[in-house]
Amino acid sequence: MTTSSGLPPSPGAGFKPAHFSQIVAAAPAIGFFEVHAENYMGAGGPPHAQLTRLRQDYALSLHGVGLSLGSSEPLDRAHLARLRTLCDRYQPASFSEHLAWSCHGGAFLNDLLPMPYTEETLAHFVERVDEVQAALGRQILIENPATYLTFQQSVIPETQFFAEIARRAGCGLLLDINNVFVSAANNGFDAARYLADFPIEHVREIHLAGHAKTGEEEGAPLLIDAHDSPVAKAVWALFEKVVAKTGPVATLIEWDNNVPEWPVLLREAQAAQAILDRAARAVAA
Numbered sequence: 342m343t344t345s346s347g348l349p350p351s352p353g354a355g356f357k358p359a360h361f362s363q364i365v366a367a368a369p370a371i372g373f374f375e376v377h378a379e380n381y382m383g384a385g386g387p388p389h390a391q392l393t394r395l396r397q398d399y400a401l402s403l404h405g406v407g408l409s410l411g412s413s414e415p416l417d418r419a420h421l422a423r424l425r426t427l428c429d430r431y432q433p434a435s436f437s438e439h440l441a442w443s444c445h446g447g448a449f450l451n452d453l454l455p456m457p458y459t460e461e462t463l464a465h466f467v468e469r470v471d472e473v474q475a476a477l478g479r480q481i482l483i484e485n486p487a488t489y490l491t492f493q494q495s496v497i498p499e500t501q502f503f504a505e506i507a508r509r510a511g512c513g514l515l516l517d518i519n520n521v522f523v524s525a526a527n528n529g530f531d532a533a534r535y536l537a538d539f540p541i542e543h544v545r546e547i548h549l550a551g552h553a554k555t556g557e558e559e560g561a562p563l564l565i566d567a568h569d570s571p572v573a574k575a576v577w578a579l580f581e582k583v584v585a586k587t588g589p590v591a592t593l594i595e596w597d598n599n600v601p602e603w604p605v606l607l608r609e610a611q612a613a614q615a616i617l618d619r620a621a622r623a624v625a626a
Contacts, residue, residue, distance in 0.1 A: 504540040
């Protein structure tokens with residue numbers, strides 16, 4: 342099985358077709374680009390032409406949103422076959438998915454919905470990860486969710502749940518620090534404590550993104566993992582604490598809504614690079 346740890350320990354950006362011409366013309370010093378796998382499951386056309394060109398110069402990370410790993414229903418074998426074809430075509434340095442579910446009764450709900458953390462759901466999720474890794478012939482990464490509620494049935498702390506997934510399935514982890522910040526604010530726990538307990542040794546990629554606030558008129562605001570704005574100062578601060586422990590790690594800037602011009606996204610990646618550089622100097626000292 343191919344180990345999914347080939348991304349360079351440097352910043353990457355989510356690729357948007359509107360940025361393609363500027364990226365090719367300027368050849369920015371960036372470590373990798375990430376795309377949503379489901380956007381490239383057609384046979385050809387401009388999306389594949391652009392991705393093929395990018396793949397000549399940059400590492401590629403595929404990020405899935407459609408496997409519904411936490412669902413109680415069987416995996417979509419046709420979807421999994423399309424994903425295998427895509428991985429074979431581009432040989433990405435990484436493929437990642439979510440600790441979430443999105444399908445029920447044959448309907449796709451177009452959202453990443455949370456799971457209760459129990460021994461039963463843990464065993465089920467590990468089985469699903471095993472199935473996907475066998476089908477793809479590679480290690481995959483699992484991302485922590487942004488949550489807006491908790492389940493009374495949950496008996497396993499989320500950080501321990503992730504540690505067990507990695508241990509039992511042999512997968513890697515994708516640590517989304519903005520998701521941690523959002524979940525902590527919404528559910529009343531300490532983000533720094535969560536990160537101190539997270540199984541950092543299994544992290545192969547980090548995500549950073551912006552979030553939005555809503556519901557302030559009713560009291561405490563609800564944070565939304567919106568991917569529509571710059572990374573917040575508090576999230577940058579948490580990121581710096583994490584990489585001070587890990588050293589440089591592949592770090593993606595996610596910006597999927599209200600997408601800015603390419604220079605704005607590049608500046609976010611450069612800000613991440615500055616923090617990674619400080620972490621590298623500290624490790625070398």
